[in-house]
Amino acid sequence: MASGLTIGQLAKMASVNVQTIRYYERRNLLQPSDRKVSGYRVYGDDALRQLRFIKNAQALGFSLREVSDLLNLRVSSVARxxxxxVKAxxxxxxxxxxxxxxxGLVxxxxxxxxTCQAGQPTDQCPILQKLDKEAASGR
Amino acid sequence: MASGLTIGQLAKMASVNVQTIRYYERRNLLQPSDRKVSGYRVYGDDALRQLRFIKNAQALGFSLREVSDLLNLRVSSVARxxxxxVKAxxxxxxxxxxxxxxxGLVxxxxxxxxTCQAGQPTDQCPILQKLDKEAASGR
DNA sequence: CTAAACCCTGTACCATGGTACCGAGTCAAG
DNA sequence: CTTGACTCGGTACCATGGTACAGGGTTTAG
Structure with missing residues (x-):
């Protein structure tokens, strides 16, 4: 099939905004495989996989900067x-x-x-009093 | 004592930036108790307590918007x-x-x-393969 | 062939939590 | 009285992860 997706089709398939894909391109996360003579971006379905990769890595708590590093590692297969x-x-x-x-926060x-009793006026609220003094006991 | 702190003194005592205090003022988190004729902000040491309140609440995961809500509740002691x-x-x-x-992420x-064995080239790395497919199993 | 729907680049904007710089006024020590 | 440190307001900037808009060109269905 090797599709040949437009940015809009790719965006729809990945449920992201077109602008987001262009933003990822600027951030060096996802390059179109080609351009039409008109300048339109052309994506293969590897682009969809890569977009999912990005989203998955984000869901795992990686920032876009870190995702970019990960992708670069993948490209340069010199890296082991x-x-x-180690990064993970x-x-x-x-x-x-x-x-x-x-x-701790919980x-x-x-x-x-x-310690808070619902009926008291706020100026006697132990929560606020605690915040006034020193909170974050969990650290 | 009722101090009468300048913004710089207050900033030093609370270990925050002067700009940050002014920023908090814009965000309605901390108002100077007075102004000198020159326009200089004057703070009482209640300001220091309030600044600590803000920092404590932040450390507990409240955004500045939420901290502002909390402070407003405290001011209007009609609130119970x-x-x-409920907010907490x-x-x-x-x-x-x-x-x-x-x-889940952990x-x-x-x-x-x-599942990752250190010696393999990246194109066989199970971590990257997993990210390629579908990660975030913890959800 | 025309009009809608799409795409292009460039730029500005959103929220968040600050930080920095500017020119000008003020305060305190020597 | 001067000089350096401090302060003022206003504005611009930082990173993060996008989103929106303007003013064009392109593609495609009817």
């Missing part, structure tokens, strides 16, 4: 799988740390909510 | 503690959801890393 593993591990540590922070919020 | 409790609970649910997502990354 280990390089990617670094990202894992980042994400783990963030998850821990959020757990605990802090929970304890604030527990 | 329950209002704040809503934020708690948000944060819990985010924490769950992140743990699991997805871990499983990707496990």
């Amino acid at each position: 799988c280990g390089t990617i593993q 591990q670094a990202k894992l540590r980042q994400v783990e740390a963030k998850a821990r922070d959020l757990r 605990r802090a919020l929970q304890s604030l909510i527990c | 503690c329950g209002t704040i409790q 609970q809503a934020k708690l649910r948000q944060v819990e959801a985010k924490a769950r997502d992140l743990r 699991r997805a990354l871990q499983s990707l890393i496990c």
Whole structure:
């Protein structure tokens, strides 16, 4: 089939905005495989795969900058799988740390909510009092 | 003591940038208690408490918009503690959801890393292959 | 053949949380 | 009284991940 998609068709298939695809192009994340004489971008269906790659990596918490790095690694197959593993591990540590922070935050919020009794005026609210002093006990 | 701090002194005491304080003022988060004839902002040490409040609430995951809401609640003490409790609970649910997502992400990354053997060229890397297909199994 | 629907480039704009620079006025120490 | 540090308001800029619009050219269906 080797399609030959226009940017609009690609956008629809990937459920993204046309502008977003052009934005990804500027960010060096996704290049059209060709151009028509008219200047229209032409994409193969590898473009769709790559677009999904980008979205998947984003969903895994990689920034577009990091996605770009990942894609460059893939292109230069001099790079070894280990390089990617190292990147993924670094990202894992980042994400783990963030998850821990959020757990602490959950605990802090929970304890604030527990001490709060709904009927009091706000100037006696223990949540606000706590924020006034020193919060974020989970860290 | 009731200090009478300049913006620079306040900034130093709270370890924030002077510009940040002015930015907070624009965002209705922190108003100077007075102005000198020269136009210089004058802050009482309640300002320092309020600045810490802001930073604490931020650390708990509240956006500046939400912090502003919180502060407005505190000012209008017609509002009841329950209002704040509701807000804190809503934020708690948000944060819990985010924490769950992140743990899913951690699991997805871990499983990707496990299947990856460091010596292979990138075009056979299971992490990249996985990203090519469909990742984010944790969702 | 015409009109709608699409595409092009370039630029500006959105939110978020700040940071930096400008020219001018003010304050405090020596 | 001067000089350097501080402050003022206004505006522009940073990164991030897009989105929108203007003013054209192209393609395609009727």
